[in-house]
Amino acid sequence: MQGDATDLAAAIRHGSLSAAEAMQASLASAVLQEPLGAIAYLDAAMGFASAEARDSERRSAPDRFAARPFAGVPTLAKDLGGPFAGLPVTAGSGLFERNGGEADSDLAARFRDAGFCLFGLTTSPEFGLSLASEPAIGPI
Numbered sequence: 001m002q003g004d005a006t007d008l009a010a011a012i013r014h015g016s017l018s019a020a021e022a023m024q025a026s027l028a029s030a031v032l033q034e035p036l037g038a039i040a041y042l043d044a045a046m047g048f049a050s051a052e053a054r055d056s057e058r059r060s061a062p063d064r065f066a067a068r069p070f071a072g073v074p075t076l077a078k079d080l081g082g083p084f085a086g087l088p089v090t091a092g093s094g095l096f097e098r099n100g101g102e103a104d105s106d107l108a109a110r111f112r113d114a115g116f117c118l119f120g121l122t123t124s125p126e127f128g129l130s131l132a133s134e135p136a137i138g139p140i
Contacts (some may be wrong), residue, residue, distance in 0.1 A: 008043075011117070012054070012072035019051035019058075019072030023117060026074035026090070030120065040079045040123045045054050046086050047074060047119025054115060068115030075111070080128045081120040084108040092124040 011017040019137050054072040060063045065071050082089040083101030085108065090096040104112065111118060125131070 005070055005075075005127035009070045009073050012058075015058075019054040019074075019117060020048065022072060023047045023051035023074045023119065027119065030076075038123055039076065040090070040092070040121045041088055042120040043086065043100075044119065047117055050112075052088070054117060065115075068113070069117030073116055075116045075118055076120045076122045077108070077111070077118055079124040080103065082108060084111075084118060084121075087118065087121055088123065091128065092126040 008017070008022060011086075012019050012022060017113045019046060025041070027047060030039055030042055032041060042135050051072060054065070054068075058071070076091075077084050077087060079089055082093050085102060086100040087107065088098040088100050090098060108118075
């Protein structure tokens, strides 16, 4: 699938692609990016659970599904700010434990309400204080 998030959302909305298929492709791409160190944390189970929920919603509650502009679109959050329930935001610092938070921030809730399927975190510089994304703790 070529295009941006709106193209991907349209394909999922129209049924030419399922959210689970989009997640599978995103995870496969993420694994290929591992040597670059751009991804700090991946949670395939979280991603598939979210994608399956969107696919189920498309079948059982199409009006609710249609109200989500990015329903089923896989995405990663930055390892800064948050929190994102279930994702271990560390701000690129070894000072924080890699424990998934229990609650969503307003931003995270808005991502989920828009239909995005979160499945991990991208690398960030320690505390976001540098222009380079090379945290002391590195990607896992």
